[in-house]
Amino acid sequence: MESKKQTFFKGEPTKDFFIDFLTKDIALDKAIIDLVDNSIDAAKSQKSLTESHYDFSDNKIELFINEDEFIISDNCGGFSLDVAKDYALRIGRPDGIDFAKNSIGRFGVGMKRAVFKLGKQIYIESKCHNGDHFKVEIDVDKWKNKTIEVSTTENEKFEIIDWNFDFELIEKQSESRLDKNTFGTFISVKHLREEVKEEFRSNVSIKKLIVDLETTLAYSLENGLKIFLNKISLQPRPILLLYSDLVKPYAINRKFGDISVDIIAGVGEPSPDDAGWYIYCNDRMMISANKENLTGWQGGKNYFSDTGVQKYHNKVAMFRGLVFFNAEDSKLLPMTTTKIGIDSDSKLYKSVRELMIEAMKIVLSKLNEIDSHDDRKNIVDNTEKKDVKDILSNLTQNFYFPNPETNSTDSSISMKRISYQVDGKLFENVAEFLNTKTGKTIGIETFNYFVKMNDLDEIN
Incomplete structure (x- = not known):
């Protein structure tokens, strides 16, 4: 019998595409933060929101980094075999898989992309309260060439790409790299890529990673999460606003269906490096100190048409804007796959950006009236620096800011040093x-x- 001619072109991706190209789409420090995000999401899946936040005081994440090995371990509950089969170890998230509420995970590439970014010998172990305890060991070079032989109805044989990862159940504690009473995840990566080894040899790179973790995950740290990097205890670095009876930020809350959005625009200490917009999704920082057209300023990348807002200048280096997107379903959040960007084409983000521009105009109009270094210093010296989360419940929409002494005829609102x-x-x-x-x-x-x-x- 004459065999049927092939009437299709192969459309599946290659493993080289995933391993080499997709991993280049994210910086090393952001890939590591992705792994920490997974631990936090695991902890969230076992907790309930209390007064709009999670209590992570019983959760710990430890990272150990050197030029030979990367390790991350946690006691955040691990993930089950079903989760591993259906999502955690699949390339991409299939339809019908539930998300942990208020999580950051969305696209199903974070953990896989991160470990492939790091190196070629990967060990993943998970132990959960339901009794599931298993490990996955991946030799990337062998996995890359792994295929399956299949046969057609005409007994023709050919090979297809095998994307699967084999796992083994762990039945003895001696086989585990997790402590006896710990329910969580342990990941080790060896045979690190050369560029990763170079980064891990650098004290400057390690210090930068610490700062990135402390800034990006500030609110999880504030909620009790303990993170250690090479035994260094990380401390939160939230965005601080100046606050007093005379200085209060503008603040609004809006609901967009199941998404809650808080927008706060105020002032901080004069600092060109820190000025700009900060955007969070479920308390995880996505954008920091942005002063481009993406967040409403003129200049920079031309995502949008004219906004009526000035191009950033150091004269307004006191400006601080914060946006908090919160949703139980992370699919609703306007974030990119790398979690270091905002989807500028998102209909939700475009609506929120208009509100950001309104808020920014109010604050910048006041900052532009100040020409004197002494006036700025007076404001700083006569206000407190507060974490916006500590004052969010007491904020009103009005922006309070003292008129500069040279332009003020009302002594009740002018300030003296x-x-x-x-x-x-x-x-x-x-x-x-x-x-x-x-x-x-x-x-x-x-x-x-x-x-x-x-x-x-x-x-x-």
């Missing part, structure tokens, strides 16, 4: 009495005491 020297011993005595070490606090307390004792509160 007081600077003087005193005897050192007397300073120490007063500092001890007030239980403080800062001259700023002493100055404010003694000034307020004088005002109160002389009934000057209502002076005109």
Whole structure:
């Protein structure tokens, strides 16, 4: 019998595409943060929101990095065999698979892309409360060439690409790399890529990774999560806003179906490096200090038409804008696969961007009135630096900001700087009495005491 002619072209991807091309789409530090994201999502899947946040005080993630091996381990609950088969170890997320609520995982490439980015000998172990305990060992070079022989109805044999990963059940504690009473995940990568080895040899690169973790995951750290990198305990680096009775950020909340969006625009200490917009999805930072047209400024990449907002200039280096997207279903969030960008074509993001522009215009109009370094310093010296999460519930839509002294005729909202020297011993005595070490606090307390004792509160 004459065999049928092939009437199709092969459309499946090659493994080389996944291993080499897709891994180039993400920086090394972001790939590592992707693995930490997976641990956090695992922890979220076993918890409930309390007062709009998760309590991670019982969760720990440890990273060990050197030029020979990368290790990440956690006690965040692990993932089951079903999750591993249906999603965690598949290339991409199939339809019908549920997401952990309020997670960051969405596209089904994060863990696989990250470990392939790192090296060629991969060990993944997971142990969960339901009793599932298994390991997966991947030799990338062997897996890349792995095929399956299949036969047609006409007994013709040919090979197809085998994308599967083999797993083994772990039945003895001696076979496990997780502690006896730990339910979580352990990942080790050896035979690191040369460019990865070079990065891991660099103290500068390690310090940068620490800062990136502390900044990107600040709010998970604030909620009790413990992260260690080479035994260094990481501390949160949230965005701080200046706050006082006279200085308060603009803030609004909007609902877009099942998505909640908070937009806060205010001021921080003058810093060109820190100025700009910060965008979060489910408390994970996606964009930091952005001053391009993506977030409403003129100049930069021309994603949108004219916004009526100036091109960034260091004169407005006090500007800080924050956007928090929150949704139970991460598919609704406007983020890119690498989680270091925002999908500018998203209908949701375009709507939110318009609100960001409105907020930015209000704040920049005030910042542009300040020409004096001393005026900026006065504002900084007479305000507190606060994490926006600590003040979010007390914010109103109005933006409060003092008029610069040169343009203000209302002494009730102008600000003055007081600077003087005193005897050192007397300073120490007063500092001890007030239980403080800062001259700023002493100055404010003694000034307020004088005002109160002389009934000057209502002076005109």
